[in-house]
Amino acid sequence: MTTELPHTTAKRVPFWQRKASLILLAILAALAVFGTTTQTWIHVAIAQGEVAQTDLDIPGNKAAVAVSALAMVALAGAVATSIAGKVARIVTSCIVFLSAAGIVAVVLGIVLDPAAAAMTEVGTATGIEGQPSDATATIFPVLAIVAAVVLGLATLLVLWFGRNWKVRSKYDAAKQESATESDGPIDEIDHWDQLSRGEDPTA
Incomplete structure (x- = not known):
């Protein structure tokens, strides 16, 4: 005679509710934003006379210094969230979320008006302030926005599901x-x- 053992099914926590998954996602998103700032964000064609033309590539860390700073703040906040208690987690998560929102706002301004964002670098390169130029944004500012949105969503999930995390x-x-x-x-x-x-x- 065989006795069947009762089946015990452990409740599997979904990916979007796990502490390790959400914090890792936030860290990777912040690193992704910072990584895009090392690439060319704006390509500028500067007119030199009637025929001559000079090309200038402006990386994100020069086109938008604030984005690099906000990405580092978000990265530090995400790391701090992993070891923070309940109250401290709320504070650090809010800081990370505000950093993500700030990144989106700054980068949107560059995508919508790359010529204005490139004006300072164009003036430095030519020695002439207000030098006319044909500026276009590359794909990297758009990728920075996507990464910042992911960062913000991960932070909101941390705020919501973090209430149920027991051992902090x-x-x-x-x-x-x-x-x-x-x-x-x-x-x-x-x-x-x-x-x-x-x-x-x-x-």
Whole structure:
């Protein structure tokens, strides 16, 4: 006679609710934004006389210095969110979200008016302020917007689903483990474990 064991199905947490997945997504999105700033964002054709023409390629870190700075802020905030407690997570997530919104706003201005964004670099290259130029945006500003949108969505998901995340740091995990162990009898091994954590087993 065989006895069938009951099937236990563990509830699988979807990708968009996992702490590790969402924070990793936010970190990768912030890195992607920063990566686009190292590429050419604006291609400029500067008229030199009636026939001559000079081409100028402007990278994102010169066309929009603020984007590089905001991407670094978002990256630092995403990393901090991974170890933050409940209240600190809300603060860091808001900072990351505002950084993502700022990136989108700045880059949209460049995509809509690349000539204005290139004016400073064109003036530096020609020595003439207000030099007429034919400026066009490349694909990289658009990719920066896409990455910033992903960053913002990941942050919103962190804010929403982060309410249900239980263990938030190594300190919380150790405290939870200590509370569980204190419910049962303590043997010699438990004494050593408590001493290794800096606790007094005689208390």
